Amino acid sequence: MRARGGRVAPPRRHEAENAPVGEFDLLARLRERLSPPAGQLLLGAGDDAAISVPEGATATSVDALVDGVHFRREWTPPAAIGHKALAAALSDLAAMGAAPGEAYVVLGVPPDLDEDGCLELLGGAERVARETGTQLAGGDVTRSPVLWVSVTVVGHERGPERLVTRAGAGPGDLLVLSGELGGAAAGLLLLEEPALPADLENAVAGALRRRQLEPWPRLAEGRELARSARAMIDISDGLAADAAHLAAASGVRLEIDAAALPVAEGVATVAAAAGRDPLELAAAGGEDYELLAALPAGSPAAEGFTIVGTVAEGEGAEVRLPGGRSLAAPGFDQLR
Amino acid sequence: MRARGGRVAPPRRHEAENAPVGEFDLLARLRERLSPPAGQLLLGAGDDAAISVPEGATATSVDALVDGVHFRREWTPPAAIGHKALAAALSDLAAMGAAPGEAYVVLGVPPDLDEDGCLELLGGAERVARETGTQLAGGDVTRSPVLWVSVTVVGHERGPERLVTRAGAGPGDLLVLSGELGGAAAGLLLLEEPALPADLENAVAGALRRRQLEPWPRLAEGRELARSARAMIDISDGLAADAAHLAAASGVRLEIDAAALPVAEGVATVAAAAGRDPLELAAAGGEDYELLAALPAGSPAAEGFTIVGTVAEGEGAEVRLPGGRSLAAPGFDQLR
Numbered sequence: 302m303r304a305r306g307g308r309v310a311p312p313r314r315h316e317a318e319n320a321p322v323g324e325f326d327l328l329a330r331l332r333e334r335l336s337p338p339a340g341q342l343l344l345g346a347g348d349d350a351a352i353s354v355p356e357g358a359t360a361t362s363v364d365a366l367v368d369g370v371h372f373r374r375e376w377t378p379p380a381a382i383g384h385k386a387l388a389a390a391l392s393d394l395a396a397m398g399a400a401p402g403e404a405y406v407v408l409g410v411p412p413d414l415d416e417d418g419c420l421e422l423l424g425g426a427e428r429v430a431r432e433t434g435t436q437l438a439g440g441d442v443t444r445s446p447v448l449w450v451s452v453t454v455v456g457h458e459r460g461p462e463r464l465v466t467r468a469g470a471g472p473g474d475l476l477v478l479s480g481e482l483g484g485a486a487a488g489l490l491l492l493e494e495p496a497l498p499a500d501l502e503n504a505v506a507g508a509l510r511r512r513q514l515e516p517w518p519r520l521a522e523g524r525e526l527a528r529s530a531r532a533m534i535d536i537s538d539g540l541a542a543d544a545a546h547l548a549a550a551s552g553v554r555l556e557i558d559a560a561a562l563p564v565a566e567g568v569a570t571v572a573a574a575a576g577r578d579p580l581e582l583a584a585a586g587g588e589d590y591e592l593l594a595a596l597p598a599g600s601p602a603a604e605g606f607t608i609v610g611t612v613a614e615g616e617g618a619e620v621r622l623p624g625g626r627s628l629a630a631p632g633f634d635q636l637r
Numbered sequence: 638m639r640a641r642g643g644r645v646a647p648p649r650r651h652e653a654e655n656a657p658v659g660e661f662d663l664l665a666r667l668r669e670r671l672s673p674p675a676g677q678l679l680l681g682a683g684d685d686a687a688i689s690v691p692e693g694a695t696a697t698s699v700d701a702l703v704d705g706v707h708f709r710r711e712w713t714p715p716a717a718i719g720h721k722a723l724a725a726a727l728s729d730l731a732a733m734g735a736a737p738g739e740a741y742v743v744l745g746v747p748p749d750l751d752e753d754g755c756l757e758l759l760g761g762a763e764r765v766a767r768e769t770g771t772q773l774a775g776g777d778v779t780r781s782p783v784l785w786v787s788v789t790v791v792g793h794e795r796g797p798e799r800l801v802t803r804a805g806a807g808p809g810d811l812l813v814l815s816g817e818l819g820g821a822a823a824g825l826l827l828l829e830e831p832a833l834p835a836d837l838e839n840a841v842a843g844a845l846r847r848r849q850l851e852p853w854p855r856l857a858e859g860r861e862l863a864r865s866a867r868a869m870i871d872i873s874d875g876l877a878a879d880a881a882h883l884a885a886a887s888g889v890r891l892e893i894d895a896a897a898l899p900v901a902e903g904v905a906t907v908a909a910a911a912g913r914d915p916l917e918l919a920a921a922g923g924e925d926y927e928l929l930a931a932l933p934a935g936s937p938a939a940e941g942f943t944i945v946g947t948v949a950e951g952e953g954a955e956v957r958l959p960g961g962r963s964l965a966a967p968g969f970d971q972l973r
Contacts, residue, residue: 365745
């Protein structure tokens, strides 16, 4: 960064050489949008570090989205990118049963994303932060040849024993799922081929696209499940894959009945138009950001949750499809 | 991610479409290198989130390096990239006087960086972590068209009142500096034009290049200065610019005497060969990651620290060069 107003030209530096005019103004404008300190957060953005005084246990997770890998700018408005980046990170906290605390957002800004685009992107994250009670406590902006967003989230609980990991499921446990599956995968198909299903209502199609572009972290559901769950994971890689992660961490086998899976409205129509099996979209589509939890046998599945299978001895995860087929995930940890 | 071994082809997804073979193996190998839980860290990498039980106050900072912006792969070995990414992030904790705690590393991996390169990069961060007592508590890996590294660091102190911000300097305070300046800027000149100075000893040139490629966070110095400092900042953007940041946060004016600046060995030789002023390299070169602190008047400058100026009423920062020239930084916060 150049010392503006300097009477002697400062030496060249990587940063200074390539810095577009206004980069620091942008950072200033972004920081204006960050949360003022409150609660456990004593000092937010603008100093060398944010300061907080956490009570109890913290859960910390990092998540990153890259253009062309996790989203495509051609069909993703900047606000949706910011939304999804924070929502995906918060989904990991939901899967621990943690209450959302602070988020730190790092933005790699390409030459063709202007200041308004950056502010829109942050606005999307801001909306998720506001609606989930997350404080945007800090961040950084850097130039980059490609757009990427990296988010670190910190969640809180009274004690570490109240946080739910992937390990802890035992044979005989029930598997319960929040919400519905397949929507994000169907939404992606609609974004890739907008003309696809002739017989899909606009409102339903819109809901499916939003499911892909603006997923919602199941924080309240995670807090509720954490009261009794022995293990929990969020469905980001797809039910079969994430079930395998939980199975590996717990040293058990997960058996899921695809017929029991709650499939989002419109998924069947999109699947038919695309020549796909709706249960495949539900069982392996990913990015639905629902929660899968193992509860002790005999637990009542509360409203809004669906019993989808059981935990057995063994390893791996299997989603049994109708007609004797199955979607099997391997027994080793794929370490999402 | 594909459910390997699945008998039914899973639907396409962004992730799955582009995933190179072995991405998850890489993540597994990287995670093997992360810290096992110890101390306040109860659960490290591999679950949805890391779990810790922090005592007292935490300082959290994020920092990112992007190829072509903060480093150039053509002259930066992967280990140095990992080293610099963590060191630069830890430097922010040093500037707060915090003890290093946990680090979370997110890696954007381009197609031409293979698994060994990724492991080398992490190895560089690992070395810094080991030597500074930082725990690599988590991370993520994603494909990316360009190499980037984003690091979140968490530091600890007994109470928030013991952490030193940029605000708090008052008129009459002394300005002290750790270490020497100009080395990183001279090192960059040597990397850009390796043949530059004919009369520079190899060992000195090597030290300057390392100063640029593998800076070291002044954590111990930061802890020592924090005992009496009223305000502190690390020199990443250049002394003049960072002094202006501190001035803006404290609502004061910083006056620095360039003749008092400790200039690293070899900087004068490199500057002469490049037709540059060595004091410019020292005062505005940046990336030295030394610490600038405001101490109450009358404080003795401990060994290893140099008194470089004073705090006055007013705004902005000025570095007075010999011959009546000066390098002035503006009075508004450039919000590094």
